[in-house]
Amino acid sequence: MRTDAPPAPAPAAAPAPPVVPAGRPRRPAPGSPWRKVFFYGALSILAIPFVFPTWWMITSSLKPVSEIFAFPPSLWPTDPTLDAYVDAFTMQPFAQQYFNSLYIAVFVTVGTMLISAMAGYAFARIRFPGQNVLFLVVLTGLLIPSEVTIVPLFQMFNTLGLVNTHWPILLVTTFGAPSVLATFIMRQFFLTLPVELEEAARLDGLGRWAIWWRIALPLSRTALAAVAIFTFLHVWNLYLEPTVYLLSPELFTLPQALTRYADAYGGEMWNVQMAASTMTALPVLIVFVFAQKQFVEGLAQTGLKG
């Protein structure tokens, strides 16, 4: 897999060597080639545990069973086969599970963007009685991990007959605690918008809804992108909720499905698991490599503004 990023904007030539005080002879000089060798060497070694698992996942998914535990381990499949990919689809309704994960992620991401942009806007720009108290109420969602409330939530949905449907995941993830961070980020962003823009719009006769939709939202594209990215990753990775709420394989989401590949004796089928994992991980990884600037800056922004 290619992980090259676009070339660094500035060439390596340093503008001016910083002043090095006398009396420290053992440190290599800033321009010394050894410094670069050490730098790139250290980074390359550090990179191994970050790259190797993905490499191992992809190559193992192409190996026949006989080669999975070969010794010494083969870093490249000697006899590549796509059997594991075929098995991944025949052993479980993998296409259905893939669709489940996708539509849940899209629903929750779009829903969270809307809800957090609305609430964040109101908390930042509209004055109404009880605002601060209500904001604190919403912020409790940041304080209380979803694991704390999983038992009563399960019971609530059980009473409503909604266990073994996607509703608990769709509703709780979109409206509940996970969207609070998004609301907080959107509020922080809307606080920075110049107030004159809205005043001008108001003089032109726009109501709140129109001001929000036609002026505030288009200006908040970067914050919305950050919200979209981290919401999508969060939903795509959900594991506890699906395992608690979903029982039928055709309702499973991908993370849950990945752990269910086993042979007739309950043994792990590693090549099939690796094939399914590859199909789960690779699309997002490829999108990331092409759009890594937005990913990294977006996520950095969510943290820094917090």
Next chain:
Amino acid sequence: MALPSSVSSGRASARPEGAPRKPWLTYARRDALAGYVFIAPQLIGIVLFVLVPLGLIFYYAFHEWNVLAGTFTFVGLENVDRLFSDPQLAPVLTATGVFSIGLVIFNLSLALLLAVLLNRRWRGVTAFRTIFFSPVVVSLVAWTIVWGFLLQDNGGINGLLAVVGIDGPNWLREGGTAMASVIVVQVFKNVGLNMVLFLAALQGVPRELQEAARVDGASDRTVFTRIVLPLISPTILLTLVITIVGSLQVYAQIAVLTQGGPGISTTVLVYYLVQQAFEFHQFGYGSTLAILLFLIVLVLTVAQWQLRKRWVFYEN
């Protein structure tokens, strides 16, 4: 969705000519109404899916709840007694603490090291940033399954170790190495996030300040500990809090890698809670454990709030 502010002029003109009283629906009132409509979905969601369930765990905790038999009886503080006499509680809390502390130390120091190394405009630095960040976007369970595969007794890690003549342990099945493995796997997954936050903070440290100190004869280490670290301390605190709270919520990694074993050496509090509630159908006791988890998070949050005043160098 219809918004009250869209019915604007009609109401005002219906007011009788020269009446002394202002119309009820003033601009401020209409605006306030719009505010409530805007926050309604989020607020209702929080009340229904956070606050009500939070209240319910305190209610459930006073009950013995046999899901299979369908019985639900008030037992007072019996679940709390059970909690304090639970022989598993001490090891579970120890595992939770070891996991959190190990994760925080390893994660933050590696993130800072990577950020310091990558905080320069050398050729290829962007590629390395992409590499260190990439596991963040890999599906969590997929990442964990691959590591589970690698860490098996006859898996890839031991295979590579054997090539250089080392007989590796059965990483996930031995008491000493299982917890360390879970921590390491989790750190490599998410350290990129903290690295990015540190990088952004490091780029905010004024270069002139560091160069001035160097001119005054300060060593690299002094510049780092006396200038850089204090200036990025708000980010350190932020990442510390995010990482600790995140570490308390770890479930999938444990479930996939070790199922809490060997013994219960990697059974952290959330895993124990889910096990009691959904595997052993002890909803009452599970709720008691949920209260314990809630209290721990609460104490940590209050503590970091206090620390923030004392420890952080500056705030904006």
